[in-house]
Amino acid sequence: MSEPEDDSELFRSAIGPVRPLATQPEAPRKPAPRPRARMREADERAAWSEFRHAMHDPLLDPGDVSSHRRDEVPPRVLARLRKGEYAARDELDLHGLTVAVAESLLREFLREAIAAGTGCVRIIHGKGRNSGGLPVIKNLVDRMLRQRADVLAFHSAPPAQGGTGAVLVLLKHR
Structure with a gap:
């Protein structure tokens, strides 16, 4: 018998025949975490913080008039709005809803109205007679509209319109 020349052959002849091990499947990998919109979340937290600060202002009672205009909007525009001289091109009815649902619907409604180029809209919030005191949705609408840069002015509707x-x-044009 001749001596093997290289070490690997020597090793194989010394251990004899081998049986390969069954390969085990690789352990499943943990799925990657879902991506998060961290900037959007930070913006929403900041907006909520500002909104909560604004809630320290006196709240509206059921019969109180809701009114506001930006500094760049002339007072005569608010006077015309108060008289109902602007035609509402779209309408959203929120009364009877929860605050969370009303807030979500209002945000979406305003986003769509601005995207469509709608100049004037009517939002029906109700007078809050079933809220047990203060009109919750009315105050929510008032506070949200004051915070939005795309809202030029708003005023309680004339009696014939609610x-x-x-x-x-009145909304800003895109």
Whole structure:
């Protein structure tokens, strides 16, 4: 018998025949975490913080008029809005909803109205007679509209259009 020349042959002849091991499947990998919109979350937290600060202002009662205009909007525009001289091109009815649902619907409604180029909209919030005191949705609408840069002015609707249970809103053009 001749001596093997290289070490690997020597090793194989010394151990004899081998049986390969069954290969085990690789352990499943943990799925990657879902991506998060961290900037959007930070913006929403900041907006909520500002909104909560604004809630320290006196709240509106059921019969109170809701009114606001940006500094760049002339007072005569608000006077015309108060008289109902602007035609509402779209309408959203929020009364009877929860605050969370109303807030979500209002945000989406305003986003769509601005995207469509709608100049004036009516938001029906109700007078809050079933809220047990203060009109919750009315105050939510008032506070949200004051915080939005795309809202130029708003005023409670004339009596024929809902009175203090609705608000007419002038929106910025895109």
